[in-house]
Amino acid sequence: MDELLNNKTFAVHAAAAAAAVTLGTTLTYPLDTLKVLIQVGSTAGKPLNEAEVLYRVRALSGYSGLYNGVAWMTLGRTLGLGVRFGVYEVVTAFYKDGREDDYVSVAEALMAGFVAGTAECVVASPFELIKLRAQVASASPTMHVPSVSEKGVIPTLPSRLLPRYSMDMKAMSNSMGLLSTLTTQHRHVNMFDALKEYPWMMTGSGKPPPVNNVQMPSDIVSLEGWTAMWRGLRSGLVRDSIFGGVFFSSWQFLHQAMLSWKAVGMDPVPRYDTEAGPLSPIAVTLAAGVSGSIAAAASHGFDTTRSRSQCTVLPKYVTMERKFLKWKRPGKRFERLTGIHPADRNLLLNGISLRMARCGLASSVIVGSYFLAIEHLVSN
Known part of the structure; x- marks a missing residue:
């Protein structure tokens, strides 16, 4: 009976999380499309702005083009966030083992976030590549169908x-x-x-x-090989590890600050955080949104590098030639390790405001709707 109840509880939480991620992704997806097109379409001499990108998408694909690839994004984000929060809980469980209070310091949350972000990147990379190719196709001329x-x-x-x-x-x-x-x-x-x-x-x-002609999974695998699904993995690992670390450490800091503020007026003063009681869902939602925006700003340079790398079509024969010729990555040592191309040095901050808005809003919507769904489902 207990096992059945536990399975039902897990299913309720999984369904609530999936619904929350779907809602957050759908609401913020146009911002992500505009951000990606600014990142991949800008050059050092001609940066794009939101109005230019929106006009081009509307002229070529209509407003529905802003949602190209949303299904791939939703699937990848559902799996990725599941891995991110799951790994984070597993890592922090080792930190909290043996402690009287379920307390995690900001530094511990930072390290656990690094690990969680790295795992998320490996899982979500193929979906992100297909999603990005679909977004680029929405601002590209229609592919010519051969007779x-x-x-x-x-x-x-x-x-x-x-x-x-x-x-x-x-x-x-x-x-x-x-x-x-x-x-x-x-x-x-x-x-x-x-x-x-x-x-x-x-x-x-x-x-x-052109990249808009190589967007289907079968085309990508046929022309570029299976490894193309993880293109830009270097910059992606750095981006997601920084995002995860900053997100969870910022959230832990804000969570601790709000608990301390709540405990000020209590008599007696609680010894542990659990004695102060849970925070309101609105406070947790706002903390998640602020943490998401801060993490997006900290990792945005590597997000631009990842987007521009995934927008490059690299056929298998070119990859093979580079391997035979022992081709070395251009740039300084830090750029080679993190996957930054020297030509992109002046483009790394393009679209940062859109990404901060998207990540902050998406984090708030996902966390808020998750708590709302859990409260509704559990009460029923």
């Missing part, structure tokens, strides 16, 4: 790597024009068809296909 005659022209190897992509014949003709200066003895008998057999000529220009 039946065009499909017959595309050679076997490129068509296997990216089945729904049509080769840019104009770019191929321009490439042929550049090669026309070769002497007859250095030219292939049928150079036009020969070039199309090479995967790096999929676009006709030697460049990878």
Whole structure:
């Protein structure tokens, strides 16, 4: 009977958490779309603003384009937050073991948050990549669908790597024009068809296909390989570990400050935090929102790096060539360790206000709706 009751309690909490995450993600997703498009679309000489990005999305995809990829984001965030809070509870359980009071210091919460954020990054990375590609597609021109005659022209190897992509014949003709200066003895008998057999000529220009044409999971795996699902893992690990550490330590600090303030007027003064009683759901909700905004500001530079890395299409043959040539990452030692590209140094703070607003609002909504759902479900 006790086991059945425990399973029912766990199911209630899981359902409340999933509903809270879905609500928080749906309400704040347009802010995330605008933030991502500003991060990946800005250059050092031409930064984008919210109005420009919103106009482009509305013109190409309509307002519904702001929700491209929301299902992937919801699924990834549900699993990621479950791992983050689960790992945090497990780690802090070791800290609280043997103590008379369930007390966790700010430093302990910081270290536990680092571990929890790292675990969350590994789990949520594939969903975040697909979500970001869908968001970029909402601000990109519609992909050209090849006709039946065009499909017959595309050679076997490129068509296997990216089945729904049509080769840019104009770019191929321009490439042929550049090669026309070769002497007859250095030219292939049928150079036009020969070039199309090479995967790096999929676009006709030697460049990878645009990111909006490589957004489906099957296309990503086929062209870029399974490892692409964890692209930008270095910067992602740093971002999520900092976010988790700052979020939980800030929340613990605010939680402790509110408990101390509540205990001031009590007689006798409580010896332990549990004697002061629980805080109101509104206070906990506001503390979560403030902690989310602070954590977003602290980790935003690495979020920009992660977004720009995931927006890059890197075919498998390029990755293989880099491995054979022992390609070294550009930049200083810190940049190589954290995955920051030197060209992105002046772009790291782009979209920081949007991310702070999104993380703060999402944290408040998730925590507040979770407590509301638990109170309603348990009372029933």
